[in-house]
Amino acid sequence: MLRCSYVCVTYSFIWRYVHKCMWKSVSFVKREKVRRAILEHLVSGPATPTDISKRTKLHRPSVSRALIELQEAGLVDCLTPKEKLGRIYRISKTGKDVYEKLCKLK
Secondary structure, three states: OHHHHHHHHHHHHHHHHHHHHHHHHHHHHHOOHHHHHHHHHHOOOOEOHHHHHHHHOOOHHHHHHHHHHHHHOOOEEEOOOOOOOOOOEEEOHHHHHHHHHHHHHO
16 A cells, blocks of 8 residues: 555656656747747758758757757757767657647647
């Protein structure tokens, strides 16, 4: 009986922690239009910073900086990390979840 209670409390704590972290990530993306635009673009498929810059009409250095921030936050993955130029990025599972929550807020 004690074990079940412990597991239920632990699961509840973990769920609240994950839920809170999710909303922090939503807030992180919502605060800056470049991050929002990048997630919106990457939902359709992987892309390079140059591709994202051309389609969103944002400056490439801003896109590159935001991609690094999103990668550090675990919202995008770099598929070609060893490349110096033409790195390809995709949205992560967490990034998709954050994007879905952002869409619901609009």
